[in-house]
Amino acid sequence: MKNTLTITFAEIKSLFRERIVYSITLVFILMSMASSFIGWSTFTTANAVYKSSVVFLQGQGITNIASNPLLKISTLTSFDNLIIYISLIGALLAIIVGHHSMMHERKSGILQVLFTRPVTKKSVIFGKVLGLSITIFSIVGITALISILSSYFLPLTPLNFSDISHLLVFFFISFLYMLFFAVIGLYFAINAKSQSLALFLPVCIWVGITFILPELGTGLTPTALLNPVTLLQLPILDTFFQVSQKLLAPFSLAWHYYTISGELLGSSFTASLPILKVLMKNILQILTLLGGTFIFLFLSIKSLERFDSKGDVVNE
Amino acid sequence: MNQIVTIAKKEFKDAIRNKVFLTFLIFLLGLTAISIYVGSVNYQAKVSLFEKTYAQLIVNGQPSDTLVKPEFFPLQLLRATIEYLEIIGAILAISLGYLSIAKEKGNGTLPLIFTRPISRKKYYIGKMLGNIALIVSISVILFLFTFLLIRFVGGVNLNSLEITKILLTTGATILYLFIFFSLSALFTIIVKHPSNALIFSFVIWLFFVLIVPQIGDTMDTDNQVPGGFFNAIHVNKEQSNIILKDFSTYEKLRNGTEEISITKHYERLVFAFLGIKDMYNNKFLGFIFKDKLQDLDLIVIFLLVFGITPVYAFNRSKNLWQQNE
Amino acid sequence: MKPIISTNNLTKKYKDDIALNHLNLEINKGEIFGFLGHNGAGKTTTVSILTTLIAPTSGAASICGYDTQTEGLEVQKRIGYLPENVKFYDNLTVYENLEYLAKLSGTDNPKGKIDEALKFIDFTGYENKKLGEFSKGMRQRIGIAQAILHDPEVLFLDEPTSGLDPMGIKKLREIIIKLNKEKGMTIFMNTHLLSEVAKTCTTIGVLNHGNLIYLDSLENTMKKFKDESSLEEIYFSMENK
Numbered sequence: 001m002k003n004t005l006t007i008t009f010a011e012i013k014s015l016f017r018e019r020i021v022y023s024i025t026l027v028f029i030l031m032s033m034a035s036s037f038i039g040w041s042t043f044t045t046a047n048a049v050y051k052s053s054v055v056f057l058q059g060q061g062i063t064n065i066a067s068n069p070l071l072k073i074s075t076l077t078s079f080d081n082l083i084i085y086i087s088l089i090g091a092l093l094a095i096i097v098g099h100h101s102m103m104h105e106r107k108s109g110i111l112q113v114l115f116t117r118p119v120t121k122k123s124v125i126f127g128k129v130l131g132l133s134i135t136i137f138s139i140v141g142i143t144a145l146i147s148i149l150s151s152y153f154l155p156l157t158p159l160n161f162s163d164i165s166h167l168l169v170f171f172f173i174s175f176l177y178m179l180f181f182a183v184i185g186l187y188f189a190i191n192a193k194s195q196s197l198a199l200f201l202p203v204c205i206w207v208g209i210t211f212i213l214p215e216l217g218t219g220l221t222p223t224a225l226l227n228p229v230t231l232l233q234l235p236i237l238d239t240f241f242q243v244s245q246k247l248l249a250p251f252s253l254a255w256h257y258y259t260i261s262g263e264l265l266g267s268s269f270t271a272s273l274p275i276l277k278v279l280m281k282n283i284l285q286i287l288t289l290l291g292g293t294f295i296f297l298f299l300s301i302k303s304l305e306r307f308d309s310k311g312d313v314v315n316e
Numbered sequence: 317m318n319q320i321v322t323i324a325k326k327e328f329k330d331a332i333r334n335k336v337f338l339t340f341l342i343f344l345l346g347l348t349a350i351s352i353y354v355g356s357v358n359y360q361a362k363v364s365l366f367e368k369t370y371a372q373l374i375v376n377g378q379p380s381d382t383l384v385k386p387e388f389f390p391l392q393l394l395r396a397t398i399e400y401l402e403i404i405g406a407i408l409a410i411s412l413g414y415l416s417i418a419k420e421k422g423n424g425t426l427p428l429i430f431t432r433p434i435s436r437k438k439y440y441i442g443k444m445l446g447n448i449a450l451i452v453s454i455s456v457i458l459f460l461f462t463f464l465l466i467r468f469v470g471g472v473n474l475n476s477l478e479i480t481k482i483l484l485t486t487g488a489t490i491l492y493l494f495i496f497f498s499l500s501a502l503f504t505i506i507v508k509h510p511s512n513a514l515i516f517s518f519v520i521w522l523f524f525v526l527i528v529p530q531i532g533d534t535m536d537t538d539n540q541v542p543g544g545f546f547n548a549i550h551v552n553k554e555q556s557n558i559i560l561k562d563f564s565t566y567e568k569l570r571n572g573t574e575e576i577s578i579t580k581h582y583e584r585l586v587f588a589f590l591g592i593k594d595m596y597n598n599k600f601l602g603f604i605f606k607d608k609l610q611d612l613d614l615i616v617i618f619l620l621v622f623g624i625t626p627v628y629a630f631n632r633s634k635n636l637w638q639q640n641e
Numbered sequence: 642m643k644p645i646i647s648t649n650n651l652t653k654k655y656k657d658d659i660a661l662n663h664l665n666l667e668i669n670k671g672e673i674f675g676f677l678g679h680n681g682a683g684k685t686t687t688v689s690i691l692t693t694l695i696a697p698t699s700g701a702a703s704i705c706g707y708d709t710q711t712e713g714l715e716v717q718k719r720i721g722y723l724p725e726n727v728k729f730y731d732n733l734t735v736y737e738n739l740e741y742l743a744k745l746s747g748t749d750n751p752k753g754k755i756d757e758a759l760k761f762i763d764f765t766g767y768e769n770k771k772l773g774e775f776s777k778g779m780r781q782r783i784g785i786a787q788a789i790l791h792d793p794e795v796l797f798l799d800e801p802t803s804g805l806d807p808m809g810i811k812k813l814r815e816i817i818i819k820l821n822k823e824k825g826m827t828i829f830m831n832t833h834l835l836s837e838v839a840k841t842c843t844t845i846g847v848l849n850h851g852n853l854i855y856l857d858s859l860e861n862t863m864k865k866f867k868d869e870s871s872l873e874e875i876y877f878s879m880e881n882k
Contacts, residue, residue: 020515027519031527038531045566046540052559053551069541069548081534088526096515103511195511196418200336200411203518204343207404212347215396219358221351222399226530233542238361322744326733333732424727428787431692432745433717 003119007127008134011101015135018100021093025139028089032143033150035085039078040154046070074266075163078154079170080228082147083261086174087210087254088226090140094178095202097135098185101128103198106189121304129297132182137175144171169275170264176289177257181206183296190303213252217245231258232267249284253292256285319434323442327416328449334415340408341454345461347404351396352465359393362386389597390472391481391590397462398586401489402579406525408454409493410517412447413500418510426637440630444498444623451493459486480601481589488589491615492582496521498622505626508635525579532574537563553595578618581611643706645670645795645827646691650700653686653851660686662851663700668844670794673821673828675842675859677835677876683851684831685725688797691829692722705794718747721788725799725831729780729787731773735764738772739787746791758786762816778809785816789826796820798830802837814841835876847876 015021050068057065105111114124148167151159159167184202192198211222219241224230237245245252260282266272279286331337366385373379420426429439459482466472474482500517507513538545538556546556560567574580584593588604591597596604605612630636644667651664661683668674678684689695691702693713701708707715729738736755743751759765762782772780781801788796798817802810818841820826832838838845838859845862847855857865 020512024515024519027523038535041566042535042537042540045535045563046537046545049537049545049559049563050549052562053546053549053556056555056559057549057551066549069545084530084534085527088522088530092518092522096518196411196414196514197336199511199514199518200340200407203407204339207407211400211403212350215354216350219354219361221396222403223529223533226526227534227539229534229540230542238357238364240357240361319745319747322741326730326737326741329737330730330732419730423729423731424724425729427689427692427694427724428722428727428742429745430694431717431720431722432742433714433747434745 004123004127004130007119007124008131011128011131012135014104015097015100015131021097021100024089024093024096028085028093028139029143029146031085031089032082032147035081036078036147036150036154039081043070043078074270074272075159076166076265076272077267078151079147079167079265080232080262080267082143082170082174083228083231083258083265084226086177087257090174090178091181091206091210092203093139094136094181095185095199095206098132098182098187099189099199099202101132102186102189103195107195122301125297125301125304128186129183132186133179136178136182140171140175140178144168166264166272166275169279170261173257173260173264173286176286176293177253180253180289180293180296183293183300187296187300187303190300209251210254213248214255214258217241217248217252217255228262228267232262233269250288253289256282256288260285320438320442320445323439324446324449327443327446330419331412331415331447331450336411336415337408340404340411341457344400344404344408344454344458347400348397348458348462349465351400352393352462352470355393355396356470359386359388389591390466390470390474391478392592392597393466393470394462394485394590395587395592397458398485398583398590398592401458401492402583403525405489405493406496406521406579409451409496410500410514410521412450413497413502414504414510414514414517416443416447416497417501417504418513421504421510421636424637436631437627440627444501444626447497447501448490448494451497452490455486455489455493459483459489477600481591484601485586485589488582488586488615491619492578495578495615495618495622498626502622502626502629505629505633506635524577528573528577529580529583532570532577532580535566535570535573575614578615581614581618584608585611585615642669644668646674646702646704646829648687648691648700648702651687651690651697651702652699653683653690653695654698659851661690661697664848664851664853666846666853666856668827668829670827671821671825672844673817673842674830674844674846675838676829676831676846676848677833677838678831678848679833682848684848685799686851687848688722688799688829688831692720692797693717718791719794721791721793721796723781723784723788723796723798723801725803727784729772729783732771734769734771735759735775735783736768738783739790742787743790748791751790754790754792755786758790761789761819762786763812776809778805778812781805781809781813782816785813785820789820789824792824793826795827795829798828800831800833802832802834810837817841 047068047070050070054065105114115121144167148159148164181202184205188198188201192201211225214220214225215222218237220230245255248255260278262270263273263278263281264275273281363386370385420429430436463474463479463482466474499520500513503513503516503520504510507516533539537560541548546552551559585608587593588596588608591599596607646666646668648664648666651661651666652659653661664683664687676684676687686695690697691704691709693709693716696710701710703709704716705719707719709716730741733741739755739758740751743754748754755768756765759768762785764779764782764786767775767779772783775783785798785801788798801813801817805813814837817828817830821828830837830842842859844858845855846853
């Protein structure tokens, strides 16, 4: 236990000294700040456009004008863009954090030294993953704080207690989602033959989870998958997609993340559901996400136990 | 000149034997097949929905002339392929640029090469040409593959205008991929540790390929409602343009955001070629070129800036190998 | 006879560190020059300047009478170089690696030269194997082969024996001596291994913190200090000055 904690603290310290890690963290936090602004300005403008359209159409002598299609039932809709930013920047950041936590040690040969000390390989991994979790938890925590605070500076509907608790649950799910990618980054940093493969492979998996699987399950193209409106408001699916979605369910982590987040935050057309209801409804999806993390954690431990001369990483 | 050809040849050979590169290429081909298939499933779904609704209307004795049968445009099937090229094609190009420089850094071959009677500029140009040859081959293979899929699996005969449009798309793709190749080569040249250069390239990629177009897209009023905001309130394109005139500052801001992304320019150009954007569908090339000249210009500017900068960076960078003991 | 390598007050500074301090060196054709010094003494800096890789802060150097800075191209045509820790291109075969470097060196008949070089280093029959499959010792021999493809007059070797096993070291030493004897190549070799110098070199220079503190022929050195163990002693006493 003591060993694990020693490794944990060393991990956090070294991650926060890595310039590339904190620069991406900064980008991530800035984007989350921007996202409430983007959400707010888009909605306000679209509403104003509707009003102008009504005036315009009346000027044309048209009387039966359609009602405003922007219902905005949930006050949390302005945060919808965060779902996208977390699945893009957040996940990439997590991969890089996970990558760094092992690659440096493999390259420098510290790992071999560490293994001659009286520490078990399990405690090395647990120490590292705990360090990763604390790091990512802090990053998500700061993001949560900033986005909740920033909503007070924009003339949005003020957040009540229920809204804030929905947001907090959303950020916790986001933390779990990012942790999954961090563990993937860690796993490939242990196993990949070269440093570039250790980065390319997790990025490929991420592209697969974020774009390819959802496309196969819904027919949405990548651009549509990046727009919360199309993403959270699916038309009725064709049989092909109904079947493929079921088949791909164990792997479609991004899709699960979108579903859960969409239900928590609500969209322009649907109210956000009560927290407990969302959690109960998506219990399998949450378990899939946790399961994925544990599988890669387990695989990482296994590969460290078989670790021999992997310190010899090809430097390209 | 001979030396440049030697370098280019070696670069080509080296890359096609690389696992990272091959994995990406196969990945991209697989995706193309999948996305064309998904595209056709989507089209068929639309048709069957139309037929059902049509039959329903006839049974109910209601007028059916408001329904328009979804038309089939084979080139529109390429939409998802193009979007994947924007994303994964760019990663592939980044991997080429990165590997081309990082390998030499890792091998320690650069100090050796620079004692040979060849200038650094020439050396980089040789490497660049080798990679261009590679990018051209990838793009040609990919679009030949899509052509064959449409022709033999889809059973659609493309006319000569459509084939020309696919060729133009191939050309635009080559330019697009080259920009990302140069960008990551540039970072790998100037940044001391290659892996940081790779991460840096990924961040730039994320920002310009995914985030910036995403911001522009989500800020689009028409995208606030699935199926189109203006459609929902029965306002057509010309009317919407008049209404949006009052919101020109917002639109300028939104458009300006999109404009900084090279991906968006590539997409606008190619979507026009392929008629994915409806107003360009079945139009002649003159019309498309006239309308998309600005995007083409910007692609060329990006191309020149990012094509030339690495040559000079390579000539001057002090981070190509460890210089002091 | 004009020296084939000569330096005149050659100095290199990195910010405030002096890597090389007014080095004056003359090496004649046909010598095997052993450049001794601890890690970081400035040996690689010297070789980098002599091989046109970097520019000196002040002073000048010439190879075969050509200035390394102003007549770099002429120098490059006349030298061969094997840097420390060069791994070449793993994905290419032995032959492809050599062909590439031969062409870049401006060799007229790459095929013939490669066969000749491979025969010289006793490495025939492996031409079509990828380089990734070879051990460090084998790679180092290929490293020598690439450096002699264009029949250079001077060969620069930077710590050629580092990381090799005793067999590899012995083989490499034989090749170096053979190159000098049969082809008349002048060889400039950086090393921190004293035993190597005694077995291969004709002239010895010792560099300490950028300063040349000793320069004489092996013969004279041996005469001066009688046997090898005292050579070691004198080396340490010089270094500690």
